[in-house]
Amino acid sequence: MTFSAKLWNVSFPWVVYNSSGPRCTTLDELKALWNSESSAILMKSCSPLPRDGNPEPRYKEVELGSINSIGLANHGYKKYLEYAAELKSEFPDKPISVSIVGFCPEDFIELVEAFQNDENVDILEINLSCPNVVWKPQIAYDFEASDELLSKIFAVPGSKPIGFKLPPYFDPVHTEMMANILKKYPVNFITCINSVGNTLIIDPETESPLIAPKWWLGWLGGDYVKPVALANVRMFYKLLGESVTIIGCGGIKSGVDVFEHLLAWASLVQLGTVLWKEDVACFERINKEFEEYMSMKWYTSLNQVIWKLKEL
Ligand SMILES: Cc1cc2nc3c(=O)[nH]c(=O)nc-3n(C[C@H](O)[C@H](O)[C@H](O)COP(=O)(O)O)c2cc1C
Helix, strand or coil: CCCCEEECCEEECCCEEECCCCCCCCHHHHHHHHCCCCCCEECCCECCCCECCCCCCCEEEECCEEEECCCCCECCHHHHHHHHHHHHHHCCCCCEEEEECCCCHHHHHHHHHHHHCCCCCCEEEEECCCCCCCCCCCHHHCHHHHHHHHHHHCCCCCCCCEEEEECCCCCHHHHHHHHHHHHCCCCCEEEECCCEEEECCEECCCCEECCCCHHHCEEEECHHHHHHHHHHHHHHHHHHHHHCEEEEECCCCCHHHHHHHHHCCCCEEEECHHHHHHCCHHHHHHHHHHHHHHHHCCCCCHHHCCCCCCCC
């Protein structure tokens, strides 16, 4: 039994797809995603101009997950428009989502306009975990800047679903502040969570950090972050209700992890670290594990799971 899903007017054959970042930067990587059991293709966060990103080493895997400081390396949005055209012509029936980053509001507007007007792109995910003004926090932690940015983004004409990739919030007051901003606009979905920022992993053998950039501090994914992701999915559902679809992301590496994210009120889920570790074969394995787990519990529909976390 397979479980399909919907994001606004876009159909997904399964509930699992890739998150923006790991293995979705080049055309070859995107084609591999098309040929896999990923339910959609989400491309690497792209900016107006190409970026080389931070110096190596900038990504490391450890037993419990990964740490990275890639620095938003990407080919620039014009390349992703070309990639979307090529992918749609070869594989017309999987949704294509872009991920947009910018370093000022004008960057976001330029990219939202370009992708809203492109016939090959189905969904716009806007990455709010990016640097804004020097000495100010990333956009999603700067509530005034987020509100202003959303007002500009939703002034751009277009009919495609728009959602926001959010960093984790650790204080319920902050979660509520962001939810109140989201409620002001016709937001279709949010993706919770982006990596947990500014963390340090030390290798006791070599007595050194694992990555070089930014005082060796990096962004954490994998097992480490699953409870944080689940808490954010659950809190945003509580604050936003069913008007905004929630996409769970963080610490998913098995079918049971998918099940937990759905229980916490996610409708679709994305894979990051596990995709980097195992490559695209992880989709088939995780879809199969999820289906087996559902059968074991005698569940035949996603409605028996999503939003069904039991009260204590
Ligand atoms: C190497 C790497 C690069 C990433 N780059 C991006 C990115 O460009 N845009 C984005 O929204 N998230 C990015 N992320 C964050 C992931 O999409 C995901 O939110 C995070 O890793 C948590 O999921 P996980 O526990 O499955 O890894 C990146 C993560 C990794 C590991």
